[in-house]
Each structure stands twice: as structure tokens, then as C-alpha cells.
Amino acid sequence: MSKPAPIRRMPQIAHVDVNCFYASAERAFDPALEGRPVVVLSNNDGCAVTRSPEAKALGIPLGEPWFKLAPRAKEWGLVALSSNYELYGDISARVMELLGRYSAWLEVYSIDEAFLGVKGAPDELLALGWTMKSAVRRHVGVPVCVGIAGTKTLAKLANKWAKNNPAFEGVCHWDSVPAAAREALMGSLSVVEIWGVAARLTRRLNVLGIHSILELSRADPVMIRDRFSVVMMRTVLELQGTPCIPMEEERIGRDQLIFSRSFANPITTAAAMRQVLSVYGQQASARLAKHGLQAKVLTAFAGTSHFNPKETSYPSACVRLPVPTADPVVLTKAAHALLPRIHEGVRYARAGIMVTDLRPTGNQAPLAVFENPHEERHIGTLLEDVTRRYGRGSIGLGHAGIRGGPDWTMKRDMLSPRYTTHWDELPLVKAA
Amino acid sequence: MGVLVGPRVIDAGMSLLSVLISPVPVAAGYPSPAQDYFDGRIDLNEHLIKDITSTYVVRVSGDSMEGAGISDGDELIVNRALEPKDGSVVIAVLDGELTIKRLRVTGTGVVLQAENPAYPDIRVPSVSDLVIWGVATRCLHHV
Structure with a gap:
């Protein structure tokens, strides 16, 4: 394209993430939780993995075991909920699909956060931030904050600022904030607060006289590369305003695993997308197996090319797996749930899958191994017939079958309804 | 296999209700040009859901x-x-x-x-x- 270039503005990056995602997803369907302290517990109802602002205000630390909280829950009015991964997966898919409408470039970074490429004058960027914030609230019912800056690292920092300082009302455009205020903020935050700096490196940075984010931003990138790593150098460059953190293709979060990449040549057919999703399914399987994990929920997503903003489309599909699994065949088939939403001829520039609701493989492994071959040999039907006649637990495969799948052993006493994914668990509306 | 969930679960449920309807009565000897546009079953998602995110x-x-x-x-x-x-x-x-x-x-x-x-x-x-x-x-x- 050789059009005369109008005033070009450097593209910026918006980082959008949902506030207290799991707790907010629960509130979206249960308004009675609004204003009350809410914690969402990890698998097996172990410890608090998400706290609503009210729960934080009570001084409940992240990761606090439930047995310590339970005795005081009543006195606090604390509501504890088991992780409802199917609900969170669907809410996440809705948020990402909606955000995709506001940018031709979207990187799903985790279950509750995304980076988007944005352009415009500062006031336009702020307006876009507000628009996205209110759209997510209206469509999905969850609150988000938005940070906009020249690099991913600064966008994340801006978002954190927007979350912690009510004056921003949830949207912070880094470059619109006076430089003195930005430096004051960076000077007040420890390096451990910045995205990409591992806590274990803090002491080594401190030895060099680097304590705050501001000091890190003033460090010599080459020295940092030599003493630490390229990763740390990128953080320094990003803090200085040079974008250099590429799209990551594989990420492991606290309770999720993501595979995604952009394609050199856009994918335009469902057949090609099927292949890509199959590759991810197998990669996810290998990665889960390596970490001794199984997944119960899978989300597959795709996005259009950012070279053609006219056909913006970000379809996604969230799939509940029959049993927790790391089986490549099961994961691949699940990822294919996206295919009906892939339109022939549309140019998809990226795709990915995310697996959540992870739990250790433990001694349930034989169940997953037997699950599929037996389906094909009609042993499943036989088992069902016997179960129907003689009751659950009367027959099983090896000892795994008889012992019951992990879902029966998984403790989830405080599970909310799977409002959006099960016909028999729909939200109830009172007609009275 | 995994049951479709998320926005698509509605699809899964409703496929049972899907009706195969031909857009025109099929008359022997009169191939209708309209039939070229026949695109399968009625999709209730398409008719009942204006915006899948909301x-x-x-x-x-x-x-x-x-x-x-x-x-x-x-x-x-x-x-x-x-x-x-x-x-x-x-x-x-x-x-x-x-x-x-x-x-x-x-x-x-x-x-x-x-x-x-x-x-x-x-x-x-x-x-x-x-x-x-x-x-x-x-x-x-x-x-």
C-alpha cells in the first residue's frame, strides 16, 4: 500500500482484565453476593484462590486454607464457593469474543486477561477504554479494568494502577498521566510488582541497587541482559517504552494452560483449522502429562487477521470434558468444538486452546487410559446397562472404575449452578 | 465425548429440535432454482440469539x-x-x-x-x- 501516510500514531496496547474474575463471575448470576465478602476455593475446596474486595478488606490472604476461614465465616458473613470452572470458562469466552470486536488484534493472555492492539489520540484511547469496560459490564455482567500504554509491560502496570487508584475509575492511559506522577508510582513499587520479574530475582537486583520499578527502568538493558537474561532485558526495554515482548505461544498459569499462536498465512478453511486445533490438543496433552496434570474444561478460540479489520471475528467454544483427562484424542476432539463456528473464507490469523480446572493425575490415571478404547468396543454401553440394572459402583474397569472417577472424589461442596452450560441448572428468576 | 458447553450448549440442546425443512414443495420435474439456496436445518441460535456474548x-x-x-x-x-x-x-x-x-x-x-x-x-x-x-x-x- 503506497497511500500518502496521514499523521501516524504509534500503535498502543490495551491490557484488559476482569477484577477478581472467579468471584465476579459468580456475582454476575447471584446478585445477593454483591457487597458481601466472597472467596472462591481451589480444587478440593482447599484454599482461597480469589477474593472479592470485601474479602480482601477482611484481611483474608490469598491462598488461605478454607479450614482456617470456615470457623469465622459466619461471623464475617463470608461466602465461600467451590471453583465452577465451566461457568468461568463460558464467561471468559464471552468476554474475549466481545473484546475482539474492539480490536483487530487480540491476544488472549489468560482466562481473565487479554492484550489488544489499539490506535488513536489519547482521548480516543481513553474513550475506547471506557467503551470496552461498560460493554463487558453490560453484556457479561463482570467488571474489568483497562490499562493502555506503548508496551505490554507498561499496559499491565497501567491496569494495576487503574485497579488500585479509584481516581482512574478503571481505565488508565499511561501516556496521559503526567510524567511526575508516573515516576512517583514506579518509584513507590518494588521490582517484584512488575510483570516478568520473578520474586527470586529481587535480591539479585537489590544487590545492584535496583529496588523500585523506576530504578529498573533506568538500568542499562545490556548490563541487565549480561547479568540476568534476555527476558529481564525485555522488561527493562518495555519499561523504557520499547515494545519487545512477543506473542507467547505457550503459557502456564496458576490453574490453566494456554496454547496459541498466530499464523504466517491466514487459515481460511475449517479443515485447516481442524488440523491446527489437533496440534494444540496434542501439545496440551503432552504438557499436561509432563506436569502430571489432567484438565476438565477446555476452551478453543480463534481470531481474524488484523490486516483486515473489516471481517473481525473472535469465535470461541468452551467444552466440559467427560472426565479429567490428558488424553490427546479427547482433548483434540474437544478442541474441534470450535469448528462449527469457523466460517469458510474468513481469514483467521490466530487460534488457541486453554485448558482449565486442572488437577493432579494421581492414581486416577488408569481411568483416562481406558476411557476411549472401551468406548469403541462398546464396553461403555455394557457398563451402562449393568449400572442401570444394578446401580452405580456395581461394575467398573479395573480398580479405577470401581473406585469412582475423580469427580466423585473431588470435594466441591459449595459449587454454584453451572448457569450457562447446563439446561437443568439455569439461573432462576422469581415471578412473584 | 465432551458435551458442548458455553454459548454452544444451546446449540447442542436445540439440535434435537432442529427441523429439516425444504424451502419449497418439491415437485417432480420442476427443479426449483430456490433449492440451490437450501442450507440445511433451521438454526434456532441464529433466530433466537442476536448477540451470543450477552x-x-x-x-x-x-x-x-x-x-x-x-x-x-x-x-x-x-x-x-x-x-x-x-x-x-x-x-x-x-x-x-x-x-x-x-x-x-x-x-x-x-x-x-x-x-x-x-x-x-x-x-x-x-x-x-x-x-x-x-x-x-x-x-x-x-x-
């Missing part, structure tokens, strides 16, 4: 909306992103509960009405005094 299905509990043809146990399709207007059937948050009412916006104030004389109206000064969770667009009434 559409939810909820279940009615109670008889206060009988007059609007909405009965106990019916499912409603609700769009959370729609602007509620005078006459909309809305899901409002009342005492922390999702409650279905008819919204009336008049010159003198705002009323949440039941469609059953047994239930009283709820009056508020303006719509901003209400938390409207969503606007019902369809009722899946059990006949």
Missing part, C-alpha cells in the same frame, strides 16, 4: 407473569445488553434476587408490574433507581 437462558419460578403468557417453569431468553424500555419484560434485581416484571416508564415515574392481579406493583422514581439485569426477548413456553 444472551442467557433463565428459568421462571412463580406465576406472577401468567398474563404475559410466561408460566412457572418456562425458559426465557434474556439479552443483558438491551436497553430496557417502557413495556419491556425485564429481569430486575429486587432484594438480591433476579425477578421478572413488566417495566412501565410513565411521566410520573417507573413501575414494575406483575402480569397477575395477585401481585402488587412496585414504584420507583426513575429507572436509575433499579438494577435491571437483562431484558427478556423470548419465552420458551411449555405447551
Whole structure:
């Protein structure tokens, strides 16, 4: 394209993430939780993995075991909920699909956060931030904050600022904030607060006289590369305003695993997308197996090319797996749930899958191994017939079958309804 | 295999209801050009869901909306992103509960009405005094 270039503005990056995602997803369907302290517990109802602002205000630390909280829950009015991964997966898919409408470039970074490429004058960027914030609230019912800056690292920092300082009302455009205020903020935050700096490196940075984010931003990138790593150098460059953190293709979060990449040549057919999703399914399987994990929920997503903003489309599909699994065949088939939403001829520039609701493989492994071959040999039907006649637990495969799948052993006493994914668990509306 | 969930679960459920309909009566010897456009089954998602990101299905509990043809146990399709207007059937948050009412916006104030004389109206000064969770667009009434 050789059009005369109008005033070009450097593209910026918006980082959008949902506030207290799991707790907010629960509130979206249960308004009675609004204003009350809410914690969402990890698998097996172990410890608090998400706290609503009210729960934080009570001084409940992240990761606090439930047995310590339970005795005081009543006195606090604390509501504890088991992780409802199917609900969170669907809410996440809705948020990402909606955000995709506001940018031709979207990187799903985790279950509750995304980076988007944005352009415009500062006031336009702020307006876009507000628009996205209110759209997510209206469509999905969850609150988000938005940070906009020249690099991913600064966008994340801006978002954190927007979350912690009510004056921003949830949207912070880094470059619109006076430089003195930005430096004051960076000077007040420890390096451990910045995205990409591992806590274990803090002491080594401190030895060099680097304590705050501001000091890190003033460090010599080459020295940092030599003493630490390229990763740390990128953080320094990003803090200085040079974008250099590429799209990551594989990420492991606290309770999720993501595979995604952009394609050199856009994918335009469902057949090609099927292949890509199959590759991810197998990669996810290998990665889960390596970490001794199984997944119960899978989300597959795709996005259009950012070279053609006219056909913006970000379809996604969230799939509940029959049993927790790391089986490549099961994961691949699940990822294919996206295919009906892939339109022939549309140019998809990226795709990915995310697996959540992870739990250790433990001694349930034989169940997953037997699950599929037996389906094909009609042993499943036989088992069902016997179960129907003689009751659950009367027959099983090896000892795994008889012992019951992990879902029966998984403790989830405080599970909310799977409002959006099960016909028999729909939200109830009172007609009275 | 995994059951489709998320926005697509509705698809999975409704495929059972899908009807194979040919757009024109098939007459022997008269190939219809319109049949070239035949594209398979009616997709209820396409007709009932305007925006998949903001559409939810909820279940009615109670008889206060009988007059609007909405009965106990019916499912409603609700769009959370729609602007509620005078006459909309809305899901409002009342005492922390999702409650279905008819919204009336008049010159003198705002009323949440039941469609059953047994239930009283709820009056508020303006719509901003209400938390409207969503606007019902369809009722899946059990006949």
C-alpha cells in the first residue's frame, strides 16, 4: 500500500482484565453476593484462590486454607464457593469474543486477561477504554479494568494502577498521566510488582541497587541482559517504552494452560483449522502429562487477521470434558468444538486452546487410559446397562472404575449452578 | 465425548429440535432454482440469539407473569445488553434476587408490574433507581 501516510500514531496496547474474575463471575448470576465478602476455593475446596474486595478488606490472604476461614465465616458473613470452572470458562469466552470486536488484534493472555492492539489520540484511547469496560459490564455482567500504554509491560502496570487508584475509575492511559506522577508510582513499587520479574530475582537486583520499578527502568538493558537474561532485558526495554515482548505461544498459569499462536498465512478453511486445533490438543496433552496434570474444561478460540479489520471475528467454544483427562484424542476432539463456528473464507490469523480446572493425575490415571478404547468396543454401553440394572459402583474397569472417577472424589461442596452450560441448572428468576 | 458447553450448549440442546425443512414443495420435474439456496436445518441460535456474548437462558419460578403468557417453569431468553424500555419484560434485581416484571416508564415515574392481579406493583422514581439485569426477548413456553 503506497497511500500518502496521514499523521501516524504509534500503535498502543490495551491490557484488559476482569477484577477478581472467579468471584465476579459468580456475582454476575447471584446478585445477593454483591457487597458481601466472597472467596472462591481451589480444587478440593482447599484454599482461597480469589477474593472479592470485601474479602480482601477482611484481611483474608490469598491462598488461605478454607479450614482456617470456615470457623469465622459466619461471623464475617463470608461466602465461600467451590471453583465452577465451566461457568468461568463460558464467561471468559464471552468476554474475549466481545473484546475482539474492539480490536483487530487480540491476544488472549489468560482466562481473565487479554492484550489488544489499539490506535488513536489519547482521548480516543481513553474513550475506547471506557467503551470496552461498560460493554463487558453490560453484556457479561463482570467488571474489568483497562490499562493502555506503548508496551505490554507498561499496559499491565497501567491496569494495576487503574485497579488500585479509584481516581482512574478503571481505565488508565499511561501516556496521559503526567510524567511526575508516573515516576512517583514506579518509584513507590518494588521490582517484584512488575510483570516478568520473578520474586527470586529481587535480591539479585537489590544487590545492584535496583529496588523500585523506576530504578529498573533506568538500568542499562545490556548490563541487565549480561547479568540476568534476555527476558529481564525485555522488561527493562518495555519499561523504557520499547515494545519487545512477543506473542507467547505457550503459557502456564496458576490453574490453566494456554496454547496459541498466530499464523504466517491466514487459515481460511475449517479443515485447516481442524488440523491446527489437533496440534494444540496434542501439545496440551503432552504438557499436561509432563506436569502430571489432567484438565476438565477446555476452551478453543480463534481470531481474524488484523490486516483486515473489516471481517473481525473472535469465535470461541468452551467444552466440559467427560472426565479429567490428558488424553490427546479427547482433548483434540474437544478442541474441534470450535469448528462449527469457523466460517469458510474468513481469514483467521490466530487460534488457541486453554485448558482449565486442572488437577493432579494421581492414581486416577488408569481411568483416562481406558476411557476411549472401551468406548469403541462398546464396553461403555455394557457398563451402562449393568449400572442401570444394578446401580452405580456395581461394575467398573479395573480398580479405577470401581473406585469412582475423580469427580466423585473431588470435594466441591459449595459449587454454584453451572448457569450457562447446563439446561437443568439455569439461573432462576422469581415471578412473584 | 465432551458435551458442548458455553454459548454452544444451546446449540447442542436445540439440535434435537432442529427441523429439516425444504424451502419449497418439491415437485417432480420442476427443479426449483430456490433449492440451490437450501442450507440445511433451521438454526434456532441464529433466530433466537442476536448477540451470543450477552444472551442467557433463565428459568421462571412463580406465576406472577401468567398474563404475559410466561408460566412457572418456562425458559426465557434474556439479552443483558438491551436497553430496557417502557413495556419491556425485564429481569430486575429486587432484594438480591433476579425477578421478572413488566417495566412501565410513565411521566410520573417507573413501575414494575406483575402480569397477575395477585401481585402488587412496585414504584420507583426513575429507572436509575433499579438494577435491571437483562431484558427478556423470548419465552420458551411449555405447551
